[in-house]
Amino acid sequence: MSAPNDPPKATLYTFDGSVWASAPRLALIEKGYSDYDLDVKVVDLIKGENFSPSYLRINSKGTVPTLVVPILETTSSEVSTKFKALNDSKSILEFLDKSRNQQILDNKGQGDSTPAPVLAPATIEGKAKSDALIKAVHDDNADPNFLLLGARTLEELEANKQGLPGLFVRNRHAALLKYQAEVESSSAGGDSTETNPRSAAMIESLKKWYEDKIKSQELLSQVYVDNSAEAAAKLVEATAGVWAGVADTLKVIDEGVKGPFALGDQLSLADLHVIPWLARVLAVSSGLPENKGQQGGEDIDALDRALKNPILANHANASSGVSSHVRAYWASLKSRPSFQKVYADGLH
Ligand SMILES: N[C@@H](CCC(=O)N[C@@H](CS)C(=O)NCC(=O)O)C(=O)O
Secondary structure, eight states: OOOOOOOOOOEEETTTTTTHHHHHHHHHHHTOOOOEEEEEEEEGGTTGGSSHHHHHHHOTTSSOOEEEEGGGGSSSSSSSSEEEESSSSSHHHHHHHHHSHHHHHHTTTTTTTOOOOOOOOOOOHHHHHHHHHHHTTTTTTGGGGHHHHHOOOOHHHHHHHHSSSHHHHHHHHHHHHHHEEEEEEHHHHHHHHHOHHHHHHHHHHHHHHHHHHHHHTTTHHHHHHHHOOOHHHHHHHHHHHHOOOOOOOOHHHHHOOOOOOOOOOOOOOHHHHHHOOOHHHHHHHHHHHHTTTTOOOOOHHHHHHHHTTTGGGOTTTTOOSOOHHHHHHHHHHHTTHHHHHHHOOOOO
16 A cells, blocks of 8 residues: 555566466565565456456556556656556566665665665676576476466366366456457447547457457367367377476476576576476476375475376486486475465465
């Protein structure tokens, strides 16, 4: 909550179960931001709230996280504040890193408060390594969100249909159709659009957005809404491809991480992107049939078993499972208080 005379704040749009919204949540803790530094708004992905026209005005991709920040030159009390929206976890983390540094804290008279560690790599070599790791975990071929909705077999797909993946895809599909119908009916009414060409153009672009989005989700809706057997076979094939991508990304992590953290002794931006990716991969792995009834052991063992599944038998990067180097790295990441807070209710 901000009082009338408080300086304008940033707003983080987030959702607890989201992979990539976890990255700024981790960063806020690592950087020592307080609850008063920014407002937080929840966008319920399970209800498809990210597809509402009002959210699309903030983030035209309809994804979380989004960070809406006041533009520095407009933050004095004499002018009305303008805002800009950062629409992906990479730019949000870079912004959060830069916006709480020692100089800023000193200027605000908060020099003695919690120190703000620098998360950006300090060298060109470090930046190249960091960028390579971030690219690998954001690669579409190893998409952790697809992994949750995918299925390696028709049996796994049946279980998904009864669980969260089925609910998620069906709700999203219904939300897209509902918003699309609302936009269509507002243009059919012809009221404001006749007098306001700007809103006519906005309605046309929204119509196109919903059309394109529904099309891009076609495979998932054919599988989960229409129960198409042909689409199910395609999903199974695509899921095997993404698991192969997971093995490839793990190889990049294995080779790229110095230890104990990505770039060495200090936690950095790259770690804050790897954590959400690995957390989701492990969460999905733990629900796979080969991990049912497995007692004790480490959560990373679930991924080890998933990599040794016969569907990856011919994949060179999967056969040896999770390396001891990646296991040690995961243990370092998990030891952070930020990890324990963001994943207090379990991996997601
Ligand atoms: N490149 C974006 C990806 C964001 C993203 O895909 N977010 C997911 C949640 S983890 C989302 O909002 N998905 C909504 C959807 O696709 O409907 C980032 O790094 O922020």
